[in-house]
Amino acid sequence: MALERVYLKKGFSDVVDALLADIASGLGGRLALTDANEGSVVRTLAEAFARELAVCYEQLDSVYRNAYLDSASGPALDNVVALLGLERQRGGHLEGTAVFSRGQPAPEDIHIPLGTLVAGRDVPLFATTANAVLDKGERLVVVGVRAVEPGGTTVKAGALASLPRPIAGVDAVSNPGDLVLRQREETDDELRARARRLVLSSNTGTVAALEEAARSLGIREVQVIENPEGRPGEVEVVLGDRDIAPQLLEEVKNRLENVRPAGIVLRCGPATPVFVQITATLTLNAAVSEREQADIQKRLTGVLTDYFGALKVGEAVRDAKIRALLLGHEAVVGCERTGQRPLLEPFVWKDGSGLESVAYRALMGNGDVLAGPGERIGLYPEALPLRLSLEPPKLDLWVDTTLTVAAGTPTAAGVQARITGAIKDVFDKAAAKATAETPASLGYAAVREAVTNIIPPEAIVRLRVTVTHERDGLAEELDDDTDVASIGAREQPMPRKLTLRAEGGDG
Template identity: 75%
Template sequence: MALERVFRKKDFAEVVDALLGDIASGLGGRVALTDAAEGSVVRTLAEAFARELAVCYEQLDSVYRNAYLDSASGAALDNVVALLGLERQRGGHLEGSVVFGRGQPAPEDIHIPLGTLVAGRGVPLFATTAGSVLDKGERSVLVGVRAVDPGGATVKAGLLTHLPRPIAGLESVTNPGDLLLRQREETDEELRARARRLVLSSHTGTVAALEEAVRSLGIREVQVIENPGGRPGEVEVVLGDTDIPADLLEQVRNRLEDVRPAGIVLRCGPATPVFVQVTATLTLNADLPEREQRDIEKRIGDALIAYFGQLKVGEAVRAAKLRALLLGHDAIVGTEPTGQRPLMEPFVWNDGALQSVAFRSLLGNGDVLAGPGERIGLYPEALPLRLSLEPPLLPVQVDADLTLAAGSAVAGLDARVTAVLKDTFERAARRATTGTPADIPYAELRDAVAAALPAAKILRLRVSVIHERDGRVEELDDAAGHATLATREQAMMRRIAVRAEDGHG
C-alpha cells in the first residue's frame, strides 16, 4: 500500500534551482545576485548548502519510511514488529510447497495473498511465503509455505488439507511432498505478513475469528450460530467433521476460549446427525438377470453415499436431486414410491434408539430439511437403502365381445367401442400407482359403452384383459367382474366382436 506523504521531498537539483531563484529575486530588499554560471561564487555557495539540505531530506524520508510496517526493512522492520511482540525467525522452520486447486478451470484469476494460512489435522500451521495467482483457465498453482512456529517433525505429503480462511474459487489444497526443516532466515516480506496476521488475529470476538481458530486445528467445516434458538448472548460453534476425537475437541474448546467475546456463553460440539432412509421402486428398461440388478443397486448406492457424504451442516436434501441420482443409471427408466412409504424418511438418535423426525423435517414435496447444527447423512448399517428393482411394465391386451339387440344398427360401431374401451383403460392407468393399482368395474365399462351407443340396446358385453407380464387373464362381464391395472399400463385393443340378436336376447 502506497504511503501518503506529509511533506514533499526535494532532490539536490531541485534545491539548487530553488536557492538560485530566491537569490536572484532580490526579495525583501536584498541585492539580487544573478551570476549563476558554473564555478561562480554564488552557485558554489548555493550548491554547498543544497547538498546538505538534500541529505537531510533523504534522512527524513528514511526515518519516515522506517516507521511503517509496509515500508520498513532490515533492522528497522525488526524494531517496528517488536511493538507487536514479534521477532524475526532466524531459521529452523518447516518449509515446502502446497498446491492450490479446483475441479474446473478458473473462470477468472484467483489471487492467493502472501501469508495465506494452510492447516491440517495434527500438523503445525503453515503460511504461504509469497503471493500467487491461479490464472484464468488453470486448475492448480504451486506456492511455497513455511511453518508459523519454529521446530517440529517432518510433515508427510498430503497432510495439509484446508484453509482456515477459505478463498472463494479454491476447492482444495495439499502438500505434494514432505515439508522439511530449513535454516533460511525469515525475509522482510514474510515478517510483514506474519505481523499482519497477528494484527488480524487480535480482532477477537468476531465470527471470522471463531471460525479461523477452529480451522487452524485441522477442522474442515465449522458453522457459527449466533443467538441459537432465539437466546441472546449465546453463540454455538458446530463442527461439521465426523471424525473428531475427544482430545482434539478439547483443543478446539480451549482455542475458542482465547477468542471468545466477553460476556458471551459459547458452546461447541459436533453437528447433530440426521440419518435418512431411502425407499424407492426403480423400473428397469428390460428384465435383467439377478447379477446385473445387484450391480445396478451397488452403483446407485455408491452414488447416494457420495452425495450424502458431501452435504454440509444445515444443508437440505431435495427430493428432485435424489430422484435424479436414482435415475442416473442407464438401465433405470422410472422411479416410484414403494407403497405408502416416503422416498426419504429422516431419523435421529433418541435414548439410544433411532426415532423418526418426519413430522418436523420432511416437507410435503418430499424434501428433507436440516435444522441449525444438524447434518443429514446415511447410516446403511441401521437404515439400509431399500431399493426395489422391477422389470418394465408391459401393456395389457383387451378383447371385447359385444351383443346388441336386433335392429340396432350403429354406424362405425367397432371404432366407437374401441375408442371408449381404450379411453377407460388409459384413465385408469394414469390414476394407478405401484402401491395402489386401479380397479375397473364392469359397470363402469358397460355404462361408458352404452353412452357411446345411445341408439342401441346392449344385450351382453364381455371384456377379457390379458396382462402380458405374467399372462394373467381377467374377465369383465355381468357377474360383477373387475380388472386391475398397475401404473403406466396402457390398454391395447386386440379384437372386438359384435353380434346382433333378436330382442329376446
C-alpha cells in the same frame, strides 16, 4: 502500497535552484547576488549548503519510511514488528509447496495472497510465502508454504487439507510432497504478511475469528450460529467434520475460548446427524438377472453415498436431485415411490429410544428434506438400508376367469376365445388410463357387460374374475357389482385361464 507524504521532499538540484533564486531576488533590502555561474563564490556556497540539506531530506525520508510496516525493511522492519511481539524467523521452519485447486476451470483469476493460512489435522499451521494467482481457465496453482512456528518433524504429503480463511473459488488445498525443515531466513515480505495476519487475528470476538480459530486446527467445515433458537447472548459453533476425536474437540474448545466475545455463552460440538432412508421403485429398461440387479444396486449405493458424504451442515436434500441420481444409471428408466412411503424419510437419534422419524418437521410437501441449523443430513445403511426395488419395464397382471352358464348355452372353443378376447379388451382399455401416480380401476360391471355381448345376460349363472399382480402377488376378486380391481401404469393384463362350465355339467 505507496505512502501519502506529509512533507515535501526536495532533491539537491531543487535546493540549489531555490537558494540561487532567493539570493538573486534581493528581498528584505538585501543586496542581490546574481552571479550563478559554475565556480562562482555564490553558486559554490549555495551548492555546499544544498548538499547538506539534501542529505537531511534523505535521512528524514528513511526515518519516515522505516516507521511503517509497508515500507520498512531489514532491521527497521524487525523494530516495527517488535511492537506486535514478533521476531523474524531465522530458519529451522518446515517448508514446501501446496496445491490450491478447484473442480472446474476458474471462470476468472483467483488471487491467493501471501500469508494465506493452510491447516491440516495434527500438523503445524502453515502460511503461503508468495502471492499467487489461479489463472482463468486453470484448475490449480502451486504455492510455496512455510510453517508459522519453528521446528517440528517432516509433514507427509497430503496432510494439509483446509483453509482457516476460505478463499472463494478454491475447492481444495493439499501438499503434494513432504514438508521438511529448511534453514532459509524469513524474508521481509513474509514477515510483513505474518504481522498483518497477527493484526487480523487480534480482532477477537467476531464470527470470522471464531471460524479461523477452529479451522487453524485442521477442521474443514465450521458454522457459527448466533442466538441459536432465539436465545440472545449465546453463540453455537458447529464443527462439520465427521471424524473429530475427543482430544481434538477439547483443543478446539480451548482455542475458541481465547477468542470468545466477553459476556457470551459459547457452545461447541459436532453437527447433529439426520439420517435419511431412501425407498424407491426403479423401472429398468429390460428384464435382468439377479447378478445384474446386484451390480445396479451396488453402483447406485455408491453414487448416493458419495452425494450424501459431500453434503455440508445445514444443506437440504432435494427430492428431484435424488431422483436424478437414481435415473443416472443407464439401466434405470423410471423412479417412483413405493406404495405410500415417501422417497426420503428423515430420522434422528433419541436417547433411550433409538431412531425416530422427524418427517413431521423436516420433510416438505414436495419431498425435500430440510436440515435445521447445526444439522447434517447423511445415510446410515446399517440401521436404515437403502430400499430400492428393481422392476422390469412391464409387469404381468394375471387374469383368471370362471364363468358358469345355464344348461344349453353354447360353450364351444370359438365362444371361449371370443369371451377371452372381450375380457382382455376391457382390461386393456382400463390399463391405458393408468398413470405413474394413479392406478386405473376396473369394476365387475364392466367385465360382465363385455361378456354379455357374447352370451345373453340371462344365461350367465355366475361370473368370477381373479386378478393377480406379479409385483407383490396380491389377488383381487371380481364377483359382484361392489368389487373393483386396480391396474398399475406398468402392468399388462394377461388372460391366463378361462373356465367355462354349463350349470349341471362337468365344465
